[in-house]
Amino acid sequence: MMNKTSQSKKPARPQTVDIIIKFGGSAITDKTCFETLRPAQLAAAVDCVRLCVENGLSCIVVHGAGSFGHHQARKFQINTGFVTTHTKEERQNKILGYSLTRQSVTKLDQLVINRLIEGGVPAIQCSPGSSWELDKRQPVKWPKELVAGFLLQGLVPVFHGDCCLDAALGCCILSGDTVIKSLCGFFDVKRVVFLTDVDGIYDKPPDQPGAKLMKTISVGHDGSLKHAISTSQSKNDVTGGIMLKLSTAVDIVVQTKGSCVVHVCSVESPAASRVCLESGQHKSGDFTTVYLENHEVNGTASPNSILNDEVLPNGINTE
Ligand SMILES: Nc1ncnc2c1ncn2[C@@H]1O[C@H](COP(=O)(O)OP(=O)(O)OP(=O)(O)O)[C@@H](O)[C@H]1O
Numbered sequence: 001m002m003n004k005t006s007q008s009k010k011p012a013r014p015q016t017v018d019i020i021i022k023f024g025g026s027a028i029t030d031k032t033c034f035e036t037l038r039p040a041q042l043a044a045a046v047d048c049v050r051l052c053v054e055n056g057l058s059c060i061v062v063h064g065a066g067s068f069g070h071h072q073a074r075k076f077q078i079n080t081g082f083v084t085t086h087t088k089e090e091r092q093n094k095i096l097g098y099s100l101t102r103q104s105v106t107k108l109d110q111l112v113i114n115r116l117i118e119g120g121v122p123a124i125q126c127s128p129g130s131s132w133e134l135d136k137r138q139p140v141k142w143p144k145e146l147v148a149g150f151l152l153q154g155l156v157p158v159f160h161g162d163c164c165l166d167a168a169l170g171c172c173i174l175s176g177d178t179v180i181k182s183l184c185g186f187f188d189v190k191r192v193v194f195l196t197d198v199d200g201i202y203d204k205p206p207d208q209p210g211a212k213l214m215k216t217i218s219v220g221h222d223g224s225l226k227h228a229i230s231t232s233q234s235k236n237d238v239t240g241g242i243m244l245k246l247s248t249a250v251d252i253v254v255q256t257k258g259s260c261v262v263h264v265c266s267v268e269s270p271a272a273s274r275v276c277l278e279s280g281q282h283k284s285g286d287f288t289t290v291y292l293e294n295h296e297v298n299g300t301a302s303p304n305s306i307l308n309d310e311v312l313p314n315g316i317n318t319e
């Protein structure tokens, strides 16, 4: 059933994936309330995937945990692993928390997969918690060939942030953002779209006065950024919030030498489907594009507006 590419551990030419779409936990759930879905936002995210599939794009979905999982993970401190448990009771408590966290994230996963299938997307569950091996919170082994096989059959693999076993810590939390980085390290991914609850990356938390949407973020070959960006995260978030997203985006464009472009866009924005469907970079729109400086994307030189690396809400250029 598997072809030559999917059988080999390290194929000479990695299999192409047109797009990875991340359903942000902030976008599809209400992070301030326990296990609360935002159905309209989930429907909008599903619509983006449906459009991609209808247009023949190979697609992977990754979703965050949002208000499913983060509460339990925080309460039972799953991310510190078993090394911080000293008594039998502490260990039993942590194991119960591990079980409850997985139960919660897989509950959300089931809702997401049901909606995708109802929307006509041939979604296939790929929960990291049941197959990924981690060491010091970094993925060391995951079933790459199986995922490659699913994609070759036209299925849409669905991953999510999860709790996983960890060689060093016993257990830990694996963010959907880290999953995306691993996928980009194995497949030839053309673009990653983070659908979230804000228009993109701002120069400071968007609820702070004067915060400006960064329409483009140019990344140096050493991973450096031209502009300072400050962030905040919700008190229930155990995986680093938007900061992890930004560092994941930077790592992806550097690690793929610029062949993969990353966009951060509101799930509710009319631009979301366009960002998902169109290849290359986008000159305008209320979203963020993260790209490698001076890089040619899909054979076309980056547009000047991007090379100028503007920071502009309301047309203000801070350069
Ligand atoms: N500089 C910033 N730019 C953009 N958003 C920011 C910034 N600082 C803080 N935020 C907050 O980050 C939140 C989005 O990040 P978050 O990590 O929750 O995204 P997500 O991908 O939806 O979540 P998850 O990791 O659960 O999937 C927004 O609600 C926003 O208010």
Ligand SMILES: C=C(C)CCOP(=O)(O)O
Pocket (backbone or CB within 6 Å): 025, 063, 064, 065, 066, 068, 069, 070, 073, 101, 105, 160, 161, 162, 163, 173, 174, 175, 176, 177, 238, 239
């Ligand atoms: C809290 C858990 C279990 C997963 C976190 O994943 P993320 O929301 O993608 O960061």
